[in-house]
Amino acid sequence: MSATLSSAGGIAVRSVRNLLRLPSVFLPALLMPTFQVVSFTGTYRGVTEIPGFPTDHAANWYLPLAVVMGCSFAGLGIGFTTIRDIESGFYDRLRMSPAPRRSLLMGPLLAAWVRAVFAIVLVTIVGTLLGARLTDGVLGLLTLAAAGIGIATVGTGWALGLAYRFRDMRAAAIMQLTLFFGLFLTDANSPLNVMTGWLHGVARINPLTNILRLARTGFLGEVTWSDSWGGLVAIGVLGVLAMWFARTGLNKLDD
């Protein structure tokens, strides 16, 4: 176990160092959610006046969305760097090293969590400047962070699994599109009780809606178990499935 942890730590440290050496690779993933919270809060300010909208501050609704979006792209960023490593041959050297296989998944996952923390901090600061306010104190920050780290885990597993299977940049487009559509086919823009039509049916069964509800619970009132458990279960199930997808992809890479 200690060998796994130490190898995973080494891989994670390398990935984080790459952020500092190649900020141009990471900056878009930070700027995108920041722009999202700024633009959505400003553009859709009026939606809070729709009868039944759960907050009167657009930033309270869109900050958690931007955090979840940014954290999911933190996971996808790991997929991009893995593709680059596979294409450059570095990943073959990693696979030939005596590092435990699990560390090849844990290392990128730890790095994704570090990236996610950057996104959570930056977007929360910007959202707060735009008027977002926690409605249940620090507990709301914890649920936001849990949702962010959770979706980063899902994004990492999904991105690694695709990277191992495609082994080139074709995987990048699939990673982005699937998560992008997945996240927007939720109550991303407006709550379920305000929604009408086809999207309502899709968003109701989309597990990512539960993760967004978890992220938002501390910005829309008291943090309650009924608003949180669905998100935690979704993170648990999707996280395990995504990491299993990554693991089986890694096995295919070995074949």
Add this chain to the structure above:
Amino acid sequence: MTAAALPTRRQSFLAQTLAMSKRAIIAVIRQPAMVIPSLLFPLFFVALGTSSFSKAIVIPGFPKVDSFLDFALAGSIVQGILFGSTVSATALATDIENGFFDRLLASPTSRVSILIGRLAGGMAYGGLQTLLFILVLLPFGLTVQSGVVGVLVMILGGILVALAVGGLMAAMAIKTGSSEAVQGAFPLLFILLFFSSTFFPRETMKGYHAAIADVNPLSFISEGFRSLTIESLSASAVAQTLLIPLGLTVLTVSLSLRTLRGRLDAS
């Protein structure tokens, strides 16, 4: 060839522009993967917006509409054309990268026809996008209050918007000679799009966001298309849909021609 058989300068210019335009339009047709996202994404966002914001039409400041779909059509047209217009400029940058542009410049071809011809693909696509968005959304309840004439004006407006945006991106393509730089500039258009009334009415915005949207030309372009959708045909709506993109076209095409002259002087 007798003197009478020699083409006049104007005929020659037209023939050159048409030949360049034909090449650009064929290039768009041959690369569906490049243009399909600019059809699908705006439609996806319309579908999303119509479901998410259908109840927003009652909030104070929202224009009087029958459904959010009527309001959203203008946004999808402007968004789609903005996405699609980078395709022509990217193709121009690719021509510069692979040397074809230099061969064109060395030939006895008018500089203006090289440029306008290259942008013609985007213009044709802009008009087609406008028509397609209207046709696709009609079965879902879209109503164009200004009727067939309004639709024709919108198509013409779409062509002009494509030329205006294409001109701006072409200037960038000529300046940098890099298709990567042209695509890298796309987020700037995206930012411009969100700081406008393309997706939501200006009247519901406040503070700095409203201030930027109030001076953003995309707000006025979107509102022109929107007026033709939600109001009956009027001279002011037609003028707004056509004259603002036309004014921008003059500016951006002049800018790209000037950039081209600068490039020629430098070489």
